[in-house]
Amino acid sequence: MDALDTHPAEEPRESPLRAEHEALGASFTDFGGWLMPVRYTSDLAEHHAVRQAAGLFDISHMGEILVEGAAAGEFLDHALAGAISAVPVGKAKYTMILAPDGGIVDDLIVYRLQDEVFLVIANAGNRETVARELTHRVAGFDATVEDQSDDYALIALQGPAAERILGAVAGVSDQSPSLDGIRSYAWGSAFFEGEPLLIARTGYTGEDGFELLLPVGRAVALWRAVLAAGEPHGLVPAGLAARDTLRLEAGMPLYGHELSRDIVPAQAGLGRVIPPGKTGFVGAHEPRPDARVLIGLTAEGRRAGRAGYGVHRGDELVGEITSGALSPTLGHPVAMAFVEPSAADATDLTIDIRGTRIPASVAALPFYRRNS
Template sequence: MSRPTPLREVHESLGATLTDFAGWLMPLRYGSESAEHRAVREAAGLFDLSHMGEIFVTGPQAGAALDHALVGHISAVAVGRARYTMICAPDGGVLDDLIVYRLAEEEYLVVANAGNYLMVARELTERARDLDALVEDRSDRYALIAVQGPRAQEILGTLTDADLPGLKYYAGLPATVSGRSALIARTGYTGEDGFELFVAAEDAAPLWADLAKAGEGYGLKPAGLSARDTLRLEAGMPLYGNELSTALTPYEAGLGRVVKLDKPGDFVGRAALAECAGIPVTRRLVGLIAKGRRVPRHGYAVVRQADGVIVGEVTSGAPSPSLGRPIAMAYVEAASAGEELAVDIRGGHEPVEVIDLPFYKRS
């Protein structure tokens, strides 16, 4: 049975279409998903992200524990800053992609994907077993609300006296928002500027209402999973289970930059990843823009137009409201670079243009 977030009643009152996502009951859309998408690109969108996991790692060796557990050099992150990183299996396969916030000298917040956070908490606990660090899953205590879009700062600024203009990308600060304690993070999954607000679960509904009211004059709309997916797809951002999995290393995903082989000490997966780092990848993640109107979807084969030989597979695909054409991300054989490709859609070959990601980058 799907778990509700603290905002379930709010979503129902707004007439949202609810669906299961990674074991959670989440809003798919409130009305027109393309209108929600455009609101985020042109004004602002309001998202419920309370299905994400919040795992705290504290203690004198918290940084060392995360350095050992994750591929990034987490102990080098300054207090108040955040880092995108991954937790990998010993063979280098990606178990999850994460954002880690350093809240204090001996306190870190690890944000994990909804379907993986229990596994991540277990892995962190095991990997920190011999160190003076405490791993605690506090996901049930928190809600996560995002305000994303070019007018996000204006909207949030009406409810807090925090220094939003001075808050850097991938940074966070504790603040009061509409009279409620929150961690304000300048992060997001849409390709736009915006903020993610970590608040107590019981504060979620009143804070959502205050944000919605504050955004009335700015074009703010509540936005569901459908818009979130097309926004992140246009921005070329990976989704775990699609572009990332245990069958892929960070290097194959084009994210080898997150692996810090030169950090002090050993970490889980280091040997396998060091070997991968010296080998050219045989497949790469690319963007596909359909030349027709048919939409490439997850799992569809990518073929050479010349002979129909399969050279890859679509990982994510959807109509792009910003481009006005269907788009997709796909893993294709590196050797196919420069060749004319197509996507096999129910037996027909849809020609595509191959591009480097992302499809969309804000000005």
């Protein structure tokens, strides 16, 4: 298998909403080979808006890969870690595509659109890799793989007011089922200004919300319509910085931090993505009992450990932080880290923050859980 793409030096791709972000005063960053808004006003304000009302995210950098055919479900059972053929029409499943040795190539969400049609959502930086791997693995199955990423835009509406806001968006018609009938990891269909709109109750913030997929030509109109509907409810546009602190509080992994080709799912606390007894799929592997495991860490004060900072037990380096920040919601530092198994329950860990050892406590993930 080829190595993951390394994004050679070239101009980053642009979202179809680039001009909208500029008009809203966004600052940008290169993320996964895409030029994306990192913030509009304040990281903290955008984070708190999502926790208290709602935020609107452009996630058009994500990849959309269509898999269809009489053996599409059987093929995805072979190609991915989960039991995809068991997913009912109208539902979605979090899963992974693994390397032959069990390392994580990418984490994915798969939607079953019809009996023989599945939509695979991949991370931006791994889109070409996932499409290439699926195309390679489909040989011998009555199924096809088509990367349709350039044809679609994806917008995420997240927060406790998300359902009220989406219900007020002008231009949405023929929706089925109703929004309150779309449960977590399920989807419904509608039209927006005459174009198909997929409404999925999924997200990456730890809050209730929706991800909205539609043809790229209607992206600007939908973005504006959602912002207009959300103005009375406190909706704000939100960038990657807020998205990162939100997902960290919710204990959600980020590829390149908690997930990589060097990590197998069980190490990251995600062994559940592989159904008990499932064998014969690409990436089936033996356990790695001595491998580092992912834990949560909390600390007091205001100084937060960041990705790459060492985790120590006494004088011994026992791990490394993968993601860390001062939690805007909780008011204290939180982090995820890979540590030696013997340190996973330790009570005497410290984080090396630029030469200063800060005491840290092991904490269960997620750090934050919304009231449902």
